[in-house]
Amino acid sequence: MANKIIMHLYELSIPKADIEKLDETEWAFIATLAFAMDEISVFQKLLVHAKAQKPEAEELRIAHAIQENTITRALCAKIFEAVKLFDQYQRLADRNGLSDVRNKLVEFSESFDELKADPIYSLAKDIRDHATNHYLPSETKKNLEHVSDKAITKAFLHRNIGNSFYPLGEEFVFLGRIGRHYAEEYDRPHTMEDVRKWVEWALAASKVLTHFFTDYLVWVQRERFPEWALKPTKPYLEPELYGELGETPLKLFFEASRLKKPSG
Numbered sequence: 001m002a003n004k005i006i007m008h009l010y011e012l013s014i015p016k017a018d019i020e021k022l023d024e025t026e027w028a029f030i031a032t033l034a035f036a037m038d039e040i041s042v043f044q045k046l047l048v049h050a051k052a053q054k055p056e057a058e059e060l061r062i063a064h065a066i067q068e069n070t071i072t073r074a075l076c077a078k079i080f081e082a083v084k085l086f087d088q089y090q091r092l093a094d095r096n097g098l099s100d101v102r103n104k105l106v107e108f109s110e111s112f113d114e115l116k117a118d119p120i121y122s123l124a125k126d127i128r129d130h131a132t133n134h135y136l137p138s139e140t141k142k143n144l145e146h147v148s149d150k151a152i153t154k155a156f157l158h159r160n161i162g163n164s165f166y167p168l169g170e171e172f173v174f175l176g177r178i179g180r181h182y183a184e185e186y187d188r189p190h191t192m193e194d195v196r197k198w199v200e201w202a203l204a205a206s207k208v209l210t211h212f213f214t215d216y217l218v219w220v221q222r223e224r225f226p227e228w229a230l231k232p233t234k235p236y237l238e239p240e241l242y243g244e245l246g247e248t249p250l251k252l253f254f255e256a257s258r259l260k261k262p263s264g
Contacts, residue, residue: 004236043075143176
């Protein structure tokens with residue numbers, strides 16, 4: 001175990017027999033939230049590490065921005081789904097008379113309301129709707145007049161095709177949509193500060209969701225099933241898989257020379 005990192009975890013084992021004692025709709029929400037939080041946690045870590053270091057070369061800073069923005073878009077899409085799920089869970093608790101669940105969820109309602117009241121929320125929604133997951137030329141057409149004359153309408157190609165990047169798409173689909181948002185909502189052009197605030201909103205929302213779900217699971221364990229023991233466990237992790245949060249940069253480019261070539 002030399003040089004390996006000790007991971008201090010608390011394992012919460014949830015017997016299936018106990019799961020079956022809960023209202024199945026309630027448990028379905030808990031399990032779906034757990035699924036959502038795993039996805040959010042992965043993208044949250046990717047984003048923090050993507051922000052850790054920028055290249056000095058101007059051309060490569062473009063690739064870095066594309067990587068950071070892509071991760072943020074994916075994270076925001078997950079956040080919107082999780083927030084929607086939280087709202088649905090509150091309505092379910094009301095409808096099914098789950099007053100204890102409702103009261104627990106209310107403890108976090110203010111935090112979720114603050115996220116939605118932030119002006120960045122509407123920007124994040126526009127990006128989620130028109131520049132994430134779906135590729136919509138009809139929306140890109142609407143962005144054209146909001147694309148800067150200084151836009152980087154280029155593509156950079158590399159012999160390892162995974163290292164190629166195409167900022168012309170980022171300019172017309174993503175930054176163009178941001179430009180359209182600020183023109184329609186505020187009658188002004190967007191700035192890079194607006195983009196920075198969007199990234200910071202995504203990280204703040206991730207923290208709110210993580211805090212909520214961790215607290216909620218512990219509450220379920222204590223209030224419903226105190227026999228579910230939180231068991232300390234200390235697995236060992238290879239040091240190559242451990243990094244200081246925000247200080248270990250996410251790689252931007254990769255060399256493919258070591259990849260095994262297909263036989264034949």
